[in-house]
Amino acid sequence: MSVEVAYRVSSTATGGGRDGHVESGPGRVKLDLQPPVELGGSGRGANPEELFSAGYAACFLGALRLVAKNAGVAIPDDATVTVTAGIGKDLVDNGFGLVADIAVSLPGMNQAKADEIAQAAHGFCPYSKATKGNIAHTVTATV
Structure with a gap:
């Protein structure tokens, strides 16, 4: 890259x-x-997972807003992103691994559009790109 x-x-x-x-x-x-x-x-x-989840959440919300703006989609002012980071035993190498669950809240938005914007932000966010293929992610959007 x-x-x-x-x-x-x-x-x-x-x-x-x-x-x-x-x-x-x-x-x-x-x-x-x-x-x-x-x-x-x-x-x-x-702890490091708190710092990771805080940075990821802030970065993802910024990516979400930029992706939506570029697509001509209005994001509600009260939109939020919550990243829940987890750490545990890596079953492949017996070390440790991370997971990230990304919850996007877009009150009042159409569900299909919220899903589309959340997935687009996941493809755009630097944290998501940096961890792609290295940690398990889930991305969910609620309206």
Whole structure:
């Protein structure tokens, strides 16, 4: 893939990775990390899956709005995208793998058009493209 990079940002993890600290270069993100209870941690800090789901949701909503605009479709102001990220045992290599369930809410829109725009956004979103073929995705739209 060729990308004409318009923006770059770095973040640095210290400590034990999932049990440590992460900070972005600009300093807007400064979080202590703790594994979730389900993975044997205290659950008192953020974790990489939370950060992934937050970034993915924001990126997908932006992609949804742009795809709809380019198609001449009005997206309701109260549209939302919720990404539920999951982590668990990878049954192929016995390591870990991710899944992402993407729930798009487009109140008042025709269901067929909502499905079409959600799928088009999934094909356009940089997070979706980066993870295509690497994690299982579901995309659902509700109106």
